[in-house]
Amino acid sequence: MKTLTLIFSFFLVTSTTLSQDCSKYYPMEEGTSFQYTMTNKKGKTEGVTDYSITNVENSGGVTTATMNMKFTDEKGKEIMVSDYKISCTGGTVNIDYNSLVPSQMMKQYTDMGVEMEISGTDIELPNNLKVGQDLADANVAITIKMTGMNMTIKVDQLNRKVEKKESITTPAGTFDCFLLTQDNISETMGVKQTMQSKLWLAEGVGMVKQESYKKNGDLTNQMQLTKFNN
Template sequence: MKRYFLLLVMAIFALQASTAQTSCSTYYPLTDDVSFQYTNYDKKGKEEGKINYKVTDVQNSGSTTTATMVMEMIDKKGKTYTSDYDITCDGNVVTIDFESLMNEQMLSQMGDMEMDISGTDVELPNNLSVGQTLPDANLSIKMKMGGGINMNTNIETINRKVEKQESITTPAGTFDCYVIYSETRTKMMMTNQTFPSRMWLAEGVGMVKQESYNKSGKLMASSLLTQLNK
């Protein structure tokens, strides 16, 4: 369960790149009952599972929009893990309430383990352009696992750059995208790894595709938008 919790957190952190600015820009439809599904694949293109998202409880007050993102993660064996978290769009910046991830359901799944989550948001400007450099971001997870054992995980997204524009087709449709390159640096216990990735981002949709690579640039895993209901 601890491993799947980390996968859920990393899924939120990845999606944050597509929810950044939400209704404050044209990159994501922050509207009640909008839902979308991503299918995850391994390096050989074999399906590894799915992640479903649904936008609920959208509220507007002046220039601020708040909503709840409901997330369901289904592994290749059909086992399901769910969570939800709050997001706020204020002007040109979206923030995610990481504390809201510690909802009653998630806490019951984690047992007696205590944890603290903090970080800085992934940001996207309203107007992307090829060659543009984007701000870094990070996520820190501190876990108290009992017996005096603590596990700290730090996930950084660095070297973000808009590489090109490209049209791609998925089961959800055909989308004109900006391709954003970044590197994810993960520090956990004695492990320190950095992996490159690319994200295809479409206006009015968010993330359409994502690929992760090893240090040699070979594909390790990918995610694809396979359903979209607006």
């Protein structure tokens, strides 16, 4: 179940970073690599995710990139590796959600008689972001089907808004960012939880930093860009 949670988290990061026009907010170029470090409310590292674009192809007006993703835990142990494809056409990015699941893990689940489906609505981040702008809602869901039981984990991202522009510094550098805020309503087997999040987004880079808060405003975790190479 921990692995499923990781996949779900990776989807949110990926969609936040890549569901944009592929020329303005993200350099969809072969060889680009970037890293995010996740910390808890006390600043203790909980894991590191490394991404790299290993191949880019252009055909018929469609750009398709192959993304490699590797997650290591706080002890440096490799937990999950996956390759998946992202395509961009007409300023819209599409993610092959099911390819986020590593093939070895998918085979393991299939051998156990478990089926898994990942679906969602791409997060829209138009090129003409401006302070005060309201953005469209989005969602993601993971459905696990097994003998005698079905389980769905889903999150709705609501009330998305561009709050302001500000400069943010992380170990990867200093970036001029838009600050976006939103409400995240998650539901697992009928149990709902509401959290707020802040996202700092820079042109040509994507997500620079993200913070999640409880409903009462207490910080729960943070993710920030710690490496970026293109």
